[in-house]
Amino acid sequence: MQIKDFKVDENLKELTSHRTVVMPVACYETKISNNINGKIPLHWHDEIQLILILKGEAMVQINEDKLSVNEGNGIFINSGCLHSAEDLSGDCIYICLNVSPHFLLPQELFSSYIYPYIQATNLPYIRIDRNNSWGKNIIDTIVEINKLINENSPFFEINITSLLTFIWKQLIRNGFKLEYSQTEAEKHKRVKEMLNWIHLHYAQKISLCDIAKAGKLSNSECCRYFKKILKTTPINYLINYRIQKSLLLLQEPDSNVTEVGFKVGFNSTSYFIEKFRKSMNMTPLVYKKKEMVNEI
CATH class of the missing domain: 1.10.10.60 (Homeodomain-like)
Incomplete structure (x- = not known):
């Protein structure tokens, strides 16, 4: 079993490069217990993060809140939020999708449809429940993005950009309410x-x-x-x-x-x-x- 050391800097900012070769996107499967501490320690990054639990159950902390996420469901973690994860089942595996907010939409739309949401203080996270139609749409899309990155098929980058736009639209329409404190x-x-x-x-x-x-x-x-x-x-x-x-x-x-x-x-x-x-x-x-x- 490969034990991984989760790297953060002195500010708790994660040092992992969240990108493929050409895109500011990273999508990978990870097992919590493979970390050197047996858990994902408290950290933050500029990218938004989407987690989908493939197996078992995890306790995820985002800022001051702790919540369990079980198999088949997921969570959205906003840019800049402190977060960590512990394995509740002993065998938890999840897909982790990290995306630069600037890559979600064309730059001309950033100030209207991205910036207000990543700055909102009431949006550290959103549960993604597959029992909701919009939640299932997001979960299925995360799986599809993971598949595209692994297969590395022709034009997969173009397909991923459209899928990320679809995810963000689902979140805006169903999960986001804006506040700033x-x-x-x-x-x-x-x-x-x-x-x-x-x-x-x-x-x-x-x-x-x-x-x-x-x-x-x-x-x-x-x-x-x-x-x-x-x-x-x-x-x-x-x-x-x-x-x-x-x-x-x-x-x-x-x-x-x-x-x-x-x-x-x-x-x-x-x-x-x-x-x-x-x-x-x-x-x-x-x-x-x-x-x-x-x-x-």
């Missing part, structure tokens, strides 16, 4: 700033006050933002991020648990082991030995 936009901007700061400084000594200062918030407001959007505390998020960063280091042949713990910001080996065990259901040493066996 400067307060909501500012809230998510501050959260990204705090996460960015954590990702840059996680290996250093960090306090709640440091994280709050990065978001220009009081300590209590900082905790409230994390609780509402990320469903955790700032310090627990920091600890879990340090553990995620430790996974690749532990896979290095010459690494040891104490050195890895200090490299990712833990000032006590016993505390690192305690928190690692709580997060991964095993000690760092057991994880290291397990990964070494998998590589043989």
Whole structure:
């Protein structure tokens, strides 16, 4: 089994190139459990995303909302929204379709039919239910786009552009209602700033006050933002991020648990082991030995 490391930058922006050779479009099947963390971590990107669950069930978080998506159904995730995915069934496989908003329609129509929708603060996501006729239309079209990309048949790019226009029209006619709140936009901007700061400084000594200062918030407001959007505390998020960063280091042949713990910001080996065990259901040493066996 190939284990994939999900790459994001210090702002949580995904580093994967979402495009085929000639189009700003990516469509592929993925298995959540193949990720190095066993899940798709919190991230964002400029592209819109459409997910179709082919097998099993996933828990998808978009900004502060969590929702389960089961086999045969899907979800639209808007541009710039924080999102993550966990496998609820143990075998979840889905099609992921990422598209640059600028590729959905001709540029002359962008300001009228694209920009207002990707900027709307009330549209972080839309459920796509195959029991609705428009939802089934979108789901069938995602499958068709995936097939066209895999087959690479003549003129497939032209066919895909028309299918993407069809999907967007279905969403506009049936799923989108426009609202914009400067307060909501500012809230998510501050959260990204705090996460960015954590990702840059996680290996250093960090306090709640440091994280709050990065978001220009009081300590209590900082905790409230994390609780509402990320469903955790700032310090627990920091600890879990340090553990995620430790996974690749532990896979290095010459690494040891104490050195890895200090490299990712833990000032006590016993505390690192305690928190690692709580997060991964095993000690760092057991994880290291397990990964070494998998590589043989």
